[in-house]
Amino acid sequence: MDLANLKLPDTISTPEQLQETIVILGDYAAVLRNATARTRTGVAAADSEAEDNLRTKLADLFTSVNSKSALSLEEVEQLMQALQDVLEHAPVVHITLPDLPGGGLKQKISSWLRLNLSPLVLVSFHYNRSLSGGFAVRVGSRLYDFSFRSQLLAKRDVLAKLLKGEAHE
Amino acid sequence: MPVYYVLLGVILILAGISFGTLYWVTLLQRRLHHHAAKLPVATPDASTVPSAGVKAEAHSVMLAEELLKLEQSTHHSFKDALDVATQNLSRDLGETSTRINAQLETEAGKVITQKLSEYQKALEEMRQTAVASLGQIQASIEDKRQILEKDLNADIETQKQQLVAKLDQNLGDVISAYLVEVLGNQVDLGAQSQYLFKTLEANKEELKKEILGGV
Numbered sequence: 001m002d003l004a005n006l007k008l009p010d011t012i013s014t015p016e017q018l019q020e021t022i023v024i025l026g027d028y029a030a031v032l033r034n035a036t037a038r039t040r041t042g043v044a045a046a047d048s049e050a051e052d053n054l055r056t057k058l059a060d061l062f063t064s065v066n067s068k069s070a071l072s073l074e075e076v077e078q079l080m081q082a083l084q085d086v087l088e089h090a091p092v093v094h095i096t097l098p099d100l101p102g103g104g105l106k107q108k109i110s111s112w113l114r115l116n117l118s119p120l121v122l123v124s125f126h127y128n129r130s131l132s133g134g135f136a137v138r139v140g141s142r143l144y145d146f147s148f149r150s151q152l153l154a155k156r157d158v159l160a161k162l163l164k165g166e167a168h169e
Numbered sequence: 170m171p172v173y174y175v176l177l178g179v180i181l182i183l184a185g186i187s188f189g190t191l192y193w194v195t196l197l198q199r200r201l202h203h204h205a206a207k208l209p210v211a212t213p214d215a216s217t218v219p220s221a222g223v224k225a226e227a228h229s230v231m232l233a234e235e236l237l238k239l240e241q242s243t244h245h246s247f248k249d250a251l252d253v254a255t256q257n258l259s260r261d262l263g264e265t266s267t268r269i270n271a272q273l274e275t276e277a278g279k280v281i282t283q284k285l286s287e288y289q290k291a292l293e294e295m296r297q298t299a300v301a302s303l304g305q306i307q308a309s310i311e312d313k314r315q316i317l318e319k320d321l322n323a324d325i326e327t328q329k330q331q332l333v334a335k336l337d338q339n340l341g342d343v344i345s346a347y348l349v350e351v352l353g354n355q356v357d358l359g360a361q362s363q364y365l366f367k368t369l370e371a372n373k374e375e376l377k378k379e380i381l382g383g384v
Contacts, residue, residue: 091380098361105359105362108362112369113369116369117376117377133361134361135361135365135368137376146365149345152345153345156345159345
């Protein structure tokens with residue numbers, strides 16, 4: 001398992017989703033410990049349905065980490081630690097839209113950000129009705145206002161020229 | 170002018186000589202009368218033989234009579250001479266006065282003509298100076314007028330541009346506010362996704378720099 005080049009799946013794009021994944025991993029690790037203990041003590045194996053459910057939830061993550069559908073307890077614990085480091089140190093991009101985007105748009109946005117900015121970037125989505133159109137991006141302490149309102153206010157002289165027929169755009 | 174002074178000097182000299190001569194003659198006459206008054210008047214007496222003293226007295230009387238005659242003759246001669254001199258003096262004075270008047274008129278005329286000429290020249294110079302000054306003043310006024318007109322036009326143009334810019338700004342504000350108001354309640358994220366990704370692509374480097382700087 002190559003944790004140095006860890007890549008998060010598109011289904012884990014926000015800090016909340018990553019936090020949830022870490023919790024699920026913790027639950028999965030606990031299930032694996034129980035299974036190991038039962039094996040050592042000769043107790044019959046517990047119902048594996050819970051383990052299967054957890055594995056299903058973590059399938060994308062496991063696949064992106066080592067192309068396998070299951071991990072050992074040790075690998076799960078290493079993965080948890082790595083994900084915790086990502087949660088604490090990865091850059092977070094805050095995007096504000098006029099309305100909350102759907103799952104598909106969220107994934108597209110996070111995919112673009114991880115492809116062009118950083119593979120471990122996390123995205124936090126917000127909404128503000130007053131934007132009317134466009135969006136705003138905040139990275140660290142820097143805010144980038146790409147809303148329609150700010151664009152119109154920045155180019156109101158162009159509007160006047162358009163009305164007078166002087167501008168060509 | 171020197172001729173005038175010379176003539177005047179001659180006249181004064183002649184007058185002085187005449188009056189001096191007249192005074193001397195008058196003085197002599199007084200002395201003679203005084204001396205004649207002192208001498209007794211002798212009447213001839215046939216019965217007596219004139220003595221030496223009587224002869225001396227007669228001689229004195231005869232001398233006095235001679236002196237008196239001489240005095241009278243001299244007086245007449247002097248009077249004639251004085252009349253002649255007086256006439257000559259009067260004539261000379263008249264002529265001299267006439268000449269002096271003529272000379273004065275000539276000189277005065279010359280002086281007046283010269284002064285008049287100078288006055289006219291000075292007037293002409295003053296007139297030309299005044300005309301030149303007036304021309305300079307007019308030129309200066311014209312320059313000032315042009316400068317003021319130019320500045321005024323520039324100010325008007327500046328104010329016009331400011332008003333136009335203000336109008337454009339206010340117009341832009343009105344249009345922006347209208348568009349924002351119109352767009353307010355019609356949000357379609359799907360339709361805006363193209364704008365979203367296009368804008369992110371355009372600002373990719375800057376966002377990347379900000380992220381890497383913060384990591």
